[in-house]
Every structure is written in C-alpha cells, then in structure tokens.
Amino acid sequence: MNDIDVELYEKVHLGDKQALEKIYDRYEKLLYSLSYKITGQKELAEEAVQEVFIKIWTKKGTYDSSKGKFSSWIMTMTRNASIDQLRKRRDIPSDFEYEQIPSESPSVENLIEWKEEGTMLRQAVSELSEEQQKMIHLFYFKGLSQQSIASEFEIPLGTVKGRVRLALKHLRKIIPQKLRKGGESDE
Amino acid sequence: MNNNPCEWLLDYFNGQLDEVPRRKFENHLSDCRECRAELDELAMLTEDLPYTVTPVEPPSEMKKRVLGNVFQSEKEAEQPKQQIKEKRRENKWIKPLLAAVLFASLIGNAYTLLSQDKTDNSKEEKRETIDRLQTSVALKPGEGVPMNGRATLVEKNDETEMIIQAENLEPVEGSQVYQVWLLEEGKPYRAGTFVPNSDGLGAVSYRLDETEEHKWDTVAITLEPTEKSKAPKGDIILSSEL
Numbered sequence: 001m002n003d004i005d006v007e008l009y010e011k012v013h014l015g016d017k018q019a020l021e022k023i024y025d026r027y028e029k030l031l032y033s034l035s036y037k038i039t040g041q042k043e044l045a046e047e048a049v050q051e052v053f054i055k056i057w058t059k060k061g062t063y064d065s066s067k068g069k070f071s072s073w074i075m076t077m078t079r080n081a082s083i084d085q086l087r088k089r090r091d092i093p094s095d096f097e098y099e100q101i102p103s104e105s106p107s108v109e110n111l112i113e114w115k116e117e118g119t120m121l122r123q124a125v126s127e128l129s130e131e132q133q134k135m136i137h138l139f140y141f142k143g144l145s146q147q148s149i150a151s152e153f154e155i156p157l158g159t160v161k162g163r164v165r166l167a168l169k170h171l172r173k174i175i176p177q178k179l180r181k182g183g184e185s186d187e
Numbered sequence: 188m189n190n191n192p193c194e195w196l197l198d199y200f201n202g203q204l205d206e207v208p209r210r211k212f213e214n215h216l217s218d219c220r221e222c223r224a225e226l227d228e229l230a231m232l233t234e235d236l237p238y239t240v241t242p243v244e245p246p247s248e249m250k251k252r253v254l255g256n257v258f259q260s261e262k263e264a265e266q267p268k269q270q271i272k273e274k275r276r277e278n279k280w281i282k283p284l285l286a287a288v289l290f291a292s293l294i295g296n297a298y299t300l301l302s303q304d305k306t307d308n309s310k311e312e313k314r315e316t317i318d319r320l321q322t323s324v325a326l327k328p329g330e331g332v333p334m335n336g337r338a339t340l341v342e343k344n345d346e347t348e349m350i351i352q353a354e355n356l357e358p359v360e361g362s363q364v365y366q367v368w369l370l371e372e373g374k375p376y377r378a379g380t381f382v383p384n385s386d387g388l389g390a391v392s393y394r395l396d397e398t399e400e401h402k403w404d405t406v407a408i409t410l411e412p413t414e415k416s417k418a419p420k421g422d423i424i425l426s427s428e429l
Binding site for chain 2: 017020021024025028029030032033034036037042046049050053054057058060061062068072075076078079080083084087113114117118121122124125136139140141143144145146149157158160161164165168169171172175
C-alpha cells in the first residue's frame with residue numbers, strides 16, 4: 001500500500017497533477033476526519049488539509065521514505081497543521097468536546113489501512129480507562145501543552161510525560177499483535 | 188518554564204514551544220540521545236492514532252476548492268520560463284521580487300532603499316518573471332527588541348529566493364553585521380548578511396542552495412561581530428518558524 005503512495009509521491013515531485021489528485025483521493029477523508037477531530041470546525045479542517053497539499057505540491061514538505069511510511073508522514077503533517085490552526089485561533093473557546101458529524105458512508109474504501117485498523121483501534125481505545133482515553137485525546141488530538149494537561153488532570157507538571165507515555169503504551173499493548181505487524185514502519 | 192530542555196519534549200512534540208525555546212530544544216536534541224529516543228518513541232506510539240478517528244464526510248466541494256487553490260499558485264508560476272535564466276544570475280531579480288513582496292503588503296521603505304542601489308532600471312522593466320510566493324512570515328522580535336521584519340520565500344523557476352526585510356534596526360558598530368540564518372532542526376546555515384541604512388532599514392536577498400535537500404524550519408537574524416561568523420554568536424534579534 002505504501003508502495004502506491006511512494007510511487008504517486010515521486011510522480012508529484014515531477015509535477016504530475018493527476019498523481020497529486022490520486023493522493024488527495026486516497027487521503028481526503030482520513031485527513032479531513034483527523035483534522036476535524038482536532039479542530040472541531042469544518043473550515044479549519046479544510047484549511048489544514050489544503051495546507052498539507054500545498055506543502056506537498058510546492059515541495060516545502062519533503063517525504064523521505066527512509067524515515068517511515070508515507071501515511072505516517074502525511075498524517076503527522078496534518079496533525080501539525082491542524083494544531084496550528086487551533087493555536088492561531090486561541091480565541092475560540094477550547095472546548096474539549098466536539099461535535100461529531102456522522103459519516104454518510106461508513107466505508108472508507110480508499111484506504112485499506114484505515115478500514116482494517118480503524119475498527120480494531122477504536123475498540124482498543126475504548127478498552128482504556130476513561131482517564132487514559134482523555135489523556136490521549138488532550139495530548140494527541142488537542143495538542144495541549146504539558147502545563148494545560150497538568151491543570152486539567154490536577155497532577156504535578158513533572159508527571160505528565162510519564163502519564164502520557166503510560167496511556168500510549170497501554171493502548172499499544174491492547175492492540176493485537178497481528179495488527180502491529182501490518183502497521184510497523186518500513187525502517 | 189523549566190530550564191531543563193529535556194522537560195520540553197511534550198511541548199515540542201505538540202508544537203507548543205515559541206520560537207526561541209523551540210530553537211533551543213532543537214539544539215539540545217542534537218546533543219541529547221535520550222530526548223531523541225523519546226521523541227522517536229512518541230512518534231511510534233502515536234503513529235496509528237489517526238486511524239482511530241471516526242470517519243467524517245468531507246464537504247462535497249472541498250476537493251475542487253483545495254486542489255484548485257493548490258494548482259492555482261502553480262499556474263501563475265508556470266508561464267514564461269525561458270530567457271530569464273541567464274539574467275537571474277546577475278541578481279537582477281531583486282526588483283520584480285520586491286514587487287511581489289510588497290504586493291503582500293510589506294515594508295514600503297525597503298523598496299525605495301533597494302531601488303536606489305539599482306542603476307540599470309530600464310532593462311529590468313522589460314524583463315518579465317513569473318514568481319510564486321512560497322511563504323511569507325512576519326519575523327518576531329527577541330525580548331525587548333523594537334525591530335520587526337519579514338521573511339519571504341519566492342519560487343523562481345526551480346529555485347527559491349529568500350528576501351528578508353527589517354526595520355527599526357540598531358545601527359551597527361565597527362565590523363558588525365546583521366546575519367540571517369536558516370535553521371534545520373537546530374542547525375544554523377548562513378543565509379545572507381546585511382547592514383542597515385541610516386533609517387534603520389535593512390534588506391537582503393539570498394538564493395537557497397537547492398543542491399542539497401533541506402527542511403528549513405526557522406529563519407533568524409542575529410547581530411554578529413563580523414561578517415565571518417560560521418555559527419551565531421549574537422542573540423537572536425528577529426526570528427520565525429517557516
């Protein structure tokens with residue numbers, strides 16, 4: 001799956017618009033969903049996704065296949081762009097809850113990884129304690145500062161990192177081994 | 188904020204560090220194996236998290252809008268590419284570049300400043316270039332510094348030029364110069380040197396070396412004792428993420 005992405009990405013680098021469109025089609029829904037989860041707003045989510053594709057097209061963001069999967073790279077860029085959107089608009093009340101628009105078509109046909117892993121991963125997350133779920137949500141999806149996490153949980157600043165890692169590692173443990181094999185990076 | 192950069196790792200990962208601490212952390216990262224390992228681990232542990240999000244249907248016209256905007260900028264840059272190449276080597280692109288920069292509502296005075304340096308204006312009028320604004324960021328002043336400025340990256344054909352403009356600069360003394368740096372994960376590269384005029388205005392343009400792949404993340408200006416500094420010696424006067 002990664003090979004298709006790498007192949008398309010190389011074509012994009014040569015200026016192939018269709019290749020960019022194909023990457024777009026493959027990732028639109030995942031990236032939009034991710035960004036929407038982070039920003040909680042349609043407009044910001046779209047803007048973040050657009051920023052990612054502009055970076056790819058203008059070669060400002062360069063993917064290096066020796067450093068991991070294309071999907072991880074593009075998702076990280078999207079997360080960063082989304083958190084950035086959020087940061088630029090700090091005036092918007094930082095509500096930790098967000099309105100989830102149900103998908104009209106639950107099938108995510110373009111990205112087999114998402115389809116295969118999504119359900120299992122969501123299942124795994126739901127097995128975490130509520131506190132750990134919240135920890136992951138605030139840390140990863142809201143990009144909160146260490147200080148804000150400490151205040152939110154009323155825990156000492158110095159313990160935040162340990163708690164975040166614990167939650168992430170716990171999740172990692174729950175995720176079945178077979179999934180891990182498919183999801184390992186190419187390094 | 189805690190003085191131990193090791194404690195900044197989460198905030199770095201979450202893009203919560205301001206320019207100066209961010210740069211400091213990146214410097215620290217190149218020396219601290221533990222932090223590098225922790226950062227890698229964090230990346231690994233969070234790698235699959237995006238797949239946990241509930242699918243949300245993107246707006247129906249989103250693809251059209253996004254790709255339209257992505258390609259739009261390219262369209263503007265695509266036109267005449269020939270005949271420009273030779274002249275560009277002679278640094279004659281400064282004026283059209285500045286026009287592009289000023290279009291983005293920048294420091295008007297710097298334009299006058301640089302135009303004065305140009306003698307052969309008539310020839311330049313005839314030359315057409317289609318440049319594409321890649322990015323333009325306001326430079327944030329360091330603590331207690333009244334200066335401000337802007338860094339603009341302009342794509343010219345297959346090359347990238349960076350234009351820096353700044354105002355309210357303190358006059359330099361002796362051999363002092365203002366030095367521009369581009370940073371890649373905390374590592375500084377020289378990217379242009381300038382001295383301000385008597386009005387405290389300064390500008391410099393710099394062609395980025397594209398023979399090597401770089402992911403510039405920060406642009407910064409320092410005041411250096413001489414024009415020969417291989418690494419920043421002075422404090423950061425202006426900086427921004429890219």
